Amino acid sequence: MKVDFPLILVNFKTYRESLGQKGLELARAAERVSNETGICIAVAPQTPDLFRVASSVGIPVFSQHADPDDPGAHTGGVTPESLKEAGVSGTLLNHSERRLRLDIIEETLRRCSCVGLLTCVCANTPLAGRALASFGPDMIAIEPPELIGSGIPVSKARPEVVGDSVRLIKGISNSVHVLCGAGITSGEDVSAAIKLGAEGVLVASGIVKAGNPLKALMDLADHSVPR
Amino acid sequence: MKVDFPLILVNFKTYRESLGQKGLELARAAERVSNETGICIAVAPQTPDLFRVASSVGIPVFSQHADPDDPGAHTGGVTPESLKEAGVSGTLLNHSERRLRLDIIEETLRRCSCVGLLTCVCANTPLAGRALASFGPDMIAIEPPELIGSGIPVSKARPEVVGDSVRLIKGISNSVHVLCGAGITSGEDVSAAIKLGAEGVLVASGIVKAGNPLKALMDLADHSVPR
Amino acid sequence: MKVDFPLILVNFKTYRESLGQKGLELARAAERVSNETGICIAVAPQTPDLFRVASSVGIPVFSQHADPDDPGAHTGGVTPESLKEAGVSGTLLNHSERRLRLDIIEETLRRCSCVGLLTCVCANTPLAGRALASFGPDMIAIEPPELIGSGIPVSKARPEVVGDSVRLIKGISNSVHVLCGAGITSGEDVSAAIKLGAEGVLVASGIVKAGNPLKALMDLADHSVPR
């Protein structure tokens, strides 16, 4: 399944609020908002739930991580093939909570590309974003780690981080899409991000732990279109 | 779901032959052999397939790995809670293809125990087995790494490894069950293991890559009862 | 160089106060206190300073870490051979700030033993201490991580941790010496540790960052003999 931009990518992390059946309901809420607004929303459920969610909803499902292991003797590995087979469309890589070695990132991107999985690599700084652009992932998500989960939106607190990232990444490759994340909870934060050149947002606690995730997502989606 | 001993635990690894639908069929073959022979067979499918398999078969399903992360901001983590929620009964830990830090093993065992997941920790040597017994996991699987995938069964090539492990581990705690693995492919290898005091076997390629996994499993199960 | 018990082992960590020339002076202070009191004091300087300190003082010098790599193509590895060659007598392993995989600990202990390096493995809990005893290191240092650098001495705040560790470790092997650490700053803390059965202490900030390290060490040494 392809993604469109602007994209709202919801990282379920391992929150209790996104576990199993609750994760499925959250994914269905995302599907409903996507259908009603026409904005592309992708979800990244917990790993053991991937097949369950991917076989139940009609929106793109991402893994939160992938290993570069090929099909073989790699106990515990999450291979691109196993994700593809589970109906998954893409994967996050190098999230601040699961940082990877540079060579592993390059190799995993290559493996995902072979298998036909979309890739969204996380970067903590604009320079790291530019570095990652070198490998031509589908998306790069800029997230200053200190703002993750803070409720202080990167797009308002550190607009230069978003702007610089867009400029540096596009300077390497125009075909890499730039998302931003960290502290995004409201539609206003999304508007601000899009004005700065971001093509979408990576969100987590702001949606997963919202009192009413459907309403929170609707607010994000409503503000995702440049006016 | 509880396990009984002797136990045959089939690690699907990330082999192409155990991917997705094929993994489900393999699990169903294991279920059939278990039902026909009365021998407990557990399966450890690829991580994205865990819910799919666990919700389809009536035998214990294990994860190949678990992280100690609690429900929270741990992108990509495979938490005990997410496994439990997916219908999983237990988990492998510290397999030679996914070795763990000592403190992480202790913490993950504690977390799994809280959540009610069975644990089978792998050890490469009898002394490592004794060390792990200190933490009171449900099972310890002794596997000399050099024999893994070799087709040379530990129970015949290095019987002293199995015997020493049983003695050392039971010397620490009688309630820890000892399995052995590496190179196990035939019923004879299982008989030999059980004669040495093992309470089951951990198998992988010998079953997953067998021409006829059902027949291969039937052979193992037939030889799992001490005569 | 051999160590005697009770032992005071001073971990220099990477503190600014123990860098280069300052580390050398700290080691000389330790040597002086050792000579005056007859209590064995060992020092663990920063890695690039090992030769410098080991060739300048007449007390045992430890590394803060060792890798299991054999002499060969292991860029950046700190091999047992390179430590031995630098005049080092032993090494810390698995400190809470540098935790290791279980199999790596076993292999590194084996390598150090071959080369003739003493080993002091750190453990965060009495059960981890018992686990490590399985491999027969020369020493095990129990350190509850939450007390490290706290100034709250393990020997007073959690005496049962020390007592349980001594009992469990000696239950596996009488020849493993048990140290304790975390929060130790005064002679009283040392007395308390020794009364609980510890055969020495592992100290760091309490000495390295003391206004007068020589005086602080003298206080520890004076209280290291059971009265």
Place this chain on the structure above:
Amino acid sequence: MKVDFPLILVNFKTYRESLGQKGLELARAAERVSNETGICIAVAPQTPDLFRVASSVGIPVFSQHADPDDPGAHTGGVTPESLKEAGVSGTLLNHSERRLRLDIIEETLRRCSCVGLLTCVCANTPLAGRALASFGPDMIAIEPPELIGSGIPVSKARPEVVGDSVRLIKGISNSVHVLCGAGITSGEDVSAAIKLGAEGVLVASGIVKAGNPLKALMDLADHSVPR
């Protein structure tokens, strides 16, 4: 101490032939060749030998690795400050035998720069080289891992790797110097590298394990000047 280009950087790894006193002699041979030829030669001794070598020779001494840890509670860490204090001029980072996380590379480069240590980051591919150029290290050394220690020189077996790397890295920043390595043993290999645009070579076994390292280094140095 500054480096000049063309640069010959000799990585001692943890070879038995470069241990302690032998490492010192190897460094002195490098110093002699450098003095006689006027070509800059830097050496990267084993970590515990850094002070010993740096205080004995008048050529630049590099560490084989550095950690980003600041002076503080980081047992076993090799901090930029501890290297500087030991008289070290620079450090290798991300060697194929010690790969690092992307965020750790960025942070370590920042730390080394603050402290005044030169940096030479290794890359396995031209794209990884371009990625690393983003952070502005002093040098990038391209080394296809499959050729390391092979005796098959990258500059002859895979000239396009060298040429592409130079072009891509200089496209990001003209001030990053490009070295190449892997399989380099003779002066001819060095000439070939320099013709392809490399500004020096990273060598290891070809020198360290040579029957006569001084002669081998002399051959490299003699061919380091473009004719």
